[in-house]
Amino acid sequence: MAKVKVATVWLEACSGCHMSFLDIDEFIIDVSKLVEFHRSPITDIKTFTPVDVGIVEGSVGNEEEKEIIEELRHNCKILMAWGDCACFGGVCAMRSSLNKDDVLRCGYIETASTYKGKIPQSPGVPALLDKVYPANQIVKVDCYIPGCPPEPEAIKYGLTELLAGRIPVLPSNIMRFD
Amino acid sequence: MSEITLTINGKQVKGKQGDTVLAVCEANGVKLPTLCHYKGLTDVGACRLCLVEIEKERKPVPACLYPARDGIVVVTSNEKLEKYRRLVLELLFTERNHLCAYCVASGDCELQSLAYTYQMDNARYQYSWPNVIVDSSHPYVVLDHNRCILCGRCIRTCDEITGAHALDFGKRGWKTTVSADINQPLGESSCISCGGCFQACPTGAIFSKGSAYKGRPDECTVVESSCAICGIGCEVKGLVKNNRLVRIDSPDMSRERGLLCDMGRFEPLYKPAERVTTPMKRDAKGQLASCSYEEAFGAIAKKLGGMDSVAALASGKASTEALKAFADLNKALGTKLVDTLDGDDFRTISQGIAKFDSKAGLKIEATLEDILSADAILIIGAHPVKTHPVIGSYVMRAASKNKAQLVVLDPLRNPFTFRASVWLRPPEGKKGLAIKALGNAILDHGKVAGDKTKFSAEFKEVEARKAAKTLGIDVNDIYKAAEVLAESKNSVIIYGSGILQFKDADMVATILNLAGLISSKPKVISLKRYGNSRGAWELGISNSKSSVTSELTKGKIKGLYLLLADDLADSQALADSMKGINFAVVQASYLSPVTAKADVVLPSLLWTESKGSYTTLDGISKSTAPMIKGPAGIKSDADTLKGIVKHLEK
Numbered sequence: 136m137a138k139v140k141v142a143t144v145w146l147e148a149c150s151g152c153h154m155s156f157l158d159i160d161e162f163i164i165d166v167s168k169l170v171e172f173h174r175s176p177i178t179d180i181k182t183f184t185p186v187d188v189g190i191v192e193g194s195v196g197n198e199e200e201k202e203i204i205e206e207l208r209h210n211c212k213i214l215m216a217w218g219d220c221a222c223f224g225g226v227c228a229m230r231s232s233l234n235k236d237d238v239l240r241c242g243y244i245e246t247a248s249t250y251k252g253k254i255p256q257s258p259g260v261p262a263l264l265d266k267v268y269p270a271n272q273i274v275k276v277d278c279y280i281p282g283c284p285p286e287p288e289a290i291k292y293g294l295t296e297l298l299a300g301r302i303p304v305l306p307s308n309i310m311r312f313d
Numbered sequence: 314m315s316e317i318t319l320t321i322n323g324k325q326v327k328g329k330q331g332d333t334v335l336a337v338c339e340a341n342g343v344k345l346p347t348l349c350h351y352k353g354l355t356d357v358g359a360c361r362l363c364l365v366e367i368e369k370e371r372k373p374v375p376a377c378l379y380p381a382r383d384g385i386v387v388v389t390s391n392e393k394l395e396k397y398r399r400l401v402l403e404l405l406f407t408e409r410n411h412l413c414a415y416c417v418a419s420g421d422c423e424l425q426s427l428a429y430t431y432q433m434d435n436a437r438y439q440y441s442w443p444n445v446i447v448d449s450s451h452p453y454v455v456l457d458h459n460r461c462i463l464c465g466r467c468i469r470t471c472d473e474i475t476g477a478h479a480l481d482f483g484k485r486g487w488k489t490t491v492s493a494d495i496n497q498p499l500g501e502s503s504c505i506s507c508g509g510c511f512q513a514c515p516t517g518a519i520f521s522k523g524s525a526y527k528g529r530p531d532e533c534t535v536v537e538s539s540c541a542i543c544g545i546g547c548e549v550k551g552l553v554k555n556n557r558l559v560r561i562d563s564p565d566m567s568r569e570r571g572l573l574c575d576m577g578r579f580e581p582l583y584k585p586a587e588r589v590t591t592p593m594k595r596d597a598k599g600q601l602a603s604c605s606y607e608e609a610f611g612a613i614a615k616k617l618g619g620m621d622s623v624a625a626l627a628s629g630k631a632s633t634e635a636l637k638a639f640a641d642l643n644k645a646l647g648t649k650l651v652d653t654l655d656g657d658d659f660r661t662i663s664q665g666i667a668k669f670d671s672k673a674g675l676k677i678e679a680t681l682e683d684i685l686s687a688d689a690i691l692i693i694g695a696h697p698v699k700t701h702p703v704i705g706s707y708v709m710r711a712a713s714k715n716k717a718q719l720v721v722l723d724p725l726r727n728p729f730t731f732r733a734s735v736w737l738r739p740p741e742g743k744k745g746l747a748i749k750a751l752g753n754a755i756l757d758h759g760k761v762a763g764d765k766t767k768f769s770a771e772f773k774e775v776e777a778r779k780a781a782k783t784l785g786i787d788v789n790d791i792y793k794a795a796e797v798l799a800e801s802k803n804s805v806i807i808y809g810s811g812i813l814q815f816k817d818a819d820m821v822a823t824i825l826n827l828a829g830l831i832s833s834k835p836k837v838i839s840l841k842r843y844g845n846s847r848g849a850w851e852l853g854i855s856n857s858k859s860s861v862t863s864e865l866t867k868g869k870i871k872g873l874y875l876l877l878a879d880d881l882a883d884s885q886a887l888a889d890s891m892k893g894i895n896f897a898v899v900q901a902s903y904l905s906p907v908t909a910k911a912d913v914v915l916p917s918l919l920w921t922e923s924k925g926s927y928t929t930l931d932g933i934s935k936s937t938a939p940m941i942k943g944p945a946g947i948k949s950d951a952d953t954l955k956g957i958v959k960h961l962e963k
Contacts (some may be wrong), residue, residue: 219414221498222435223406231442232410232459268441271435279434283414312413313420 139298140186145176146200148193151284153177158287159294164272169298174207178282184208188297193277194227199261209259210275213302215278215293217266219312221270222281223258231266239263247281253313278303282311317383322390328381330367335376337362338389345389346398346427348405348515349464350377353567354473359464361401362427365389373397373746395431402428403436408487408815409443410459411516418517420529424462425516445490450500453579454511454521458490461518464743467491467510474566476709479504490520501729504577505705506700512562515808521560522581527765528554537564538938540577541632541844541920543931545681545703547573551921551940558582558921558941574702583880583920586903589728589916590944601914606948606956609913614960616872616896616912623872624650624861628852629843629879632925632937636849638958639876645958650870652861653855654880654887658813659855663841665821676848677803677825680931687711689801691720691826694811695746695840696727697936701930704807704840705729713927718801720794722747735794739784744812745820748779752827754795761799761830768829801833809840841930843880844920848928868893874913877901878950879919900953915953918943923950 145153153176157163189211197200207212219225222278230238244252270276280293280303289309296303316329321343328337333356338345348360358375364378368386373394376387388394402902405411405424412420421912433633445458468491469482480501483492511519531681533552540547547569547570552559561578563571592609596602625640625648645653653659684690684707698705705728711717712732724741744802752772755761764766777795781788798804806828812820821839828835841847843953849855864870875887880900888906893899899911908914922943926936948956 216435219412223412224440224655226414228412228417228440228442229410232439233446266440269440271434271437272439276435281434304432305434307432310429310432310434312425312428313416 137168139188140173140184141170141175141188142173142183142186142207142211143175143177143190143191143192144195144203146191146203147196147223148218148225149221150176150192151234152192152221155282155284155287156217156290157289161199162291167299170294183207185210187212189214190211190217191215191221191270192217194224195264195270196227196266197263198219201264201273204270204274213277213297214270214274215268215280215297215303217280217290218285219281219283222279223312224267224269226282227271227297228267235263235265241273258290280305283313286311317381319381319384321388326922329950330381330383332381334365334367334379334385334387338376338387343389345376345387346430347377348427348462349768351465351466351469351513351555352565354469355471356465357465360405362398362460364394364397366391366394395824398648399431399433399648402431402433403438404460405462406433406436406442407438409441409461412459416460416517416945417520418421418460420531422517423515425549433721433870438652441487448493450501451504451506452500453506453523453575453913454499454508454519455525456491456499457518457520459518460516462493462516463489463491464515465491466513466515467519468951470509470513470814471504471565472713473710474706475505475507475509476706476713477503477507478709478713480510483765504657505728506579507573507702507706508562508575508578509566509572512566513878516962517862521579521582523579524560526948527557527559528552530559532560533951534794536938536940538921538940539927539935541925541927541935541937542576542580543574543701543703544629544841544844544846544927545701546570546929546933546935547577547703549573549577553940556941569685570703572703572706572868574706576702581600588944589901589904589908589914591916591946593914595906595912601908603912606915606953608959609915610957612784612913613898613957614963617874617898618961620872620896620956622870623648623874624864624870624872625876626650626652626654627876628654629841629846629849629851630876630880630920631849631876631878632697632845632920632923632927632948633852635876635878635954636845636852638812638951638954640852640854642874642958643956645961648874650861651865652857653846653849654854654857654862654883655846656857656862657816657860658839658842658846660860661813661816661818662821663850664818667827668818668822669825675850675932678931679838681707681838681929681932682826682939683836684708684711684805684838685805686804687717687801688715689718689720689797689835690833691722691798691804692727692729693721693722693724693805693808694808695805696725696811697807697809697840698728700842701840702811704838718797720797722751722794725811734797735790737786737790737794739786742815743784744779745817745823746775746822747784747786748823748827749775750777750784750786750791750800751775751794752823752830753780753792755799755827755830758792762832762834764793765830768826771823771826772830798831798835801831801835804831804833804835806835806837807840808837810842813839820884821921838931845927847930847932848926862890864885865890865893871895873897875899875901875907876917876950876954877907877918879903881905900950905963916944916947917953918947918949925949
């Protein structure tokens with residue numbers, strides 16, 4: 136049987152979800168037998184190729200992240216969201232209730248440790264979106280593994296279900312938002 | 314109430330006429346998700362989670378408001394209802410900023426737990442991300458609007474259980490927020506800090522500063538006890554983790570004395586002063602230094618045992634067991650002058666009662682629950698919201714639920730003066746005349762008790778009109794107050810420190826006579842200062858003829874045993890009165906100006922650390938259970954006192 140092709144992306148987040156994935160103990164050996172990682176922070180491959188499963192960690196808060204998640208969606212059959220940021224907005228979405236310009240000014244100019252601060256204007260730095268969005272507000276998401284970070288148990292459950300050909304919905308007893 | 318039979322999920326169940334469908338479900342073990350429903354509060358149907366389908370109803374209805382009727386057929390769960398419930402949860406999660414990962418209530422949140430139950434792993438709606446404030450202006454609680462779901466449980470608790478009604482909904486439509494008074498910061502509002510809103514809040518929208526991040530309830534052990542602070546004896550439930558009080562809740566706020574106030578709910582979470590952790594005595598240099606119990610007892614037995622002019626004072630904060638041992642110690646020492654810190658209050662009240670009825674004693678007083686059923690309440694020289702907040706709540710609840718009319722007779726403003734039907738404001742020191750004028754006006758009104766002659770003599774001496782002039786009170790107010798009281802069917806009179814401070818037993822007798830005159834025979838309650846004041850009085854510890862605190866200043870007393878327990882009140886004044894003492898022993902929980910004056914200091918446990926009995930101000934026995942362990946090696950107050958007696962016997 137051909138290996139299942141997987142791509143993962145790490146958007147506006149702390150990488151905790153990927154860490155939690157690496158924390159699934161010996162199950163990772165089973166996963167590696169069944170799964171082939173394409174673009175991912177784990178493989179360090181930077182270009183997209185068509186895959187079966189796309190996994191997104193993190194919320195969408197700037198133009199680059201928006202582009203990445205759209206491209207991932209375009210290249211995958213099933214998209215799974217990992218963690219509170221991708222599922223609900225998470226910690227990154229704290230800024231969503233504030234004005235974007237205030238946030239930039241506060242971060243780059245007003246902080247106590249900043250001397251002669253400047254808001255980055257370079258075209259190489261992706262512009263912030265007005266708000267931070269969970270993945271499903273930008274593209275269609277097929278399944279969700281919330282948690283901050285998700286318990287390895289939850290990640291394992293999600294992968295097992297997907298590999299068995301089912302769309303995972305976390306049972307209540309392993310669902311956590313913190 | 315008649316029994317009814319209805320069908321829930323295909324099963325025939327019984328209920329009572331007047332129950333809601335939700336109540337019948339709960340009684341029959343059918344679980345329904347709820348958020349805005351809370352035991353003891355009026356249901357409002359705000360959250361729509363308890364929606365059920367009822368045959369012949371056009372659309373789903375909230376079970377918490379739908380009256381159960383004989384023969385109705387209820388379905389509590391089907392695909393459509395479950396879909397609606399998940400939808401409601403998603404709407405709640407997208408309305409404000411519910412970000413569990415950094416919420417203080419995560420793991421102890423009804424909203425989160427329902428989201429788990431409904432496997433809500435995402436929300437399909439656009440998020441509002443409103444920019445709302447976190448109001449941390451209050452000393453004990455934080456109002457975080459980010460987490461609020463507008464269930465209104467805090468608001469209804471504040472109104473229906475606390476009676477303060479400091480919280481309500483402000484603004485309109487989707488901008489609606491919980492708001493204190495007229496959108497005041499909570500810390501500057503009329504909030505009385507009872508913490509009921511914190512306990513009722515299903516999410517992290519209202520949390521306690523003293524409890525935050527100390528531990529989740531499921532990590533805590535629970536100890537049920539009763540509060541020993543002010544003499545009401547409210548039931549408490551201490552949540553403890555690693556020998557630290559995480560929070561103090563009421564086991565059931567809908568029960569009587571289940572309300573709590575800032576003193577019982579929040580203050581024990583903080584440390585007001587440094588603790589006395591070991592026995593201490595003066596060393597060769599005259600400094601207080603730690604020593605063993607044996608050394609301390611030895612010093613006490615040697616010094617106090619050989620003195621003639623010894624006095625002993627106890628605070629009404631000590632438990633009954635400690636006070637009994639205190640009495641035994643005084644017997645062993647032969648102490649002639651024994652008193653409590655509030656002995657004057659006792660003498661004033663008991664002599665006042667004796668003048669009214671020589672056989673009555675403290676039993677003449679009402680129980681606090683009488684306040685709840687009153688339709689008229691006269692408050693004389695008392696500020697229960699400050700001194701006994703739960704009594705304040707009882708009064709406010711009587712006023713809002715029974716439409717009880719309040720008459721306040723007090724020169725000072727208090728939270729009742731603006732709610733009162735009449736506020737009689739005599740100049741300070743003329744309260745006695747004002748009470749008599751009120752009695753005279755009641756006689757004038759005509760509707761008086763059958764046996765009025767027994768009580769009316771002193772009210773005939775004054776004339777309301779003339780007295781009103783002297784007092785600077787509008788005579789119409791006096792007559793209005795007289796009418797309220799004379800026409801009442803069920804009344805209560807509460808008096809407190811504003812009367813007792815004058816040490817005038819006649820004034821207490823006048824109040825009792827006034828009660829005798831009113832046809833509804835009001836029950837009278839005096840507000841006592843300490844948690845176990847009445848317990849100490851009933852043990853006879855305040856039977857001294859004169860006050861030891863005033864004897865102290867005369868300089869004749871040379872030795873003093875002071876059982877303070879966890880009392881910190883008036884410690885500077887007390888320390889100042891100890892100037893002429895040659896040898897003082899202070900048994901206290903905290904270091905204070907009083908312990909600084911002592912020659913021997915003995916440690917004392919707090920009420921949260923010890924088992925003890927207390928008598929409430931209306932004479933009910935309550936006991937505390939240790940919620941946490943006190944500093945290592947500290948004996949209970951009673952054992953400490955018994956230890957000294959043993960040494961004296963050697």
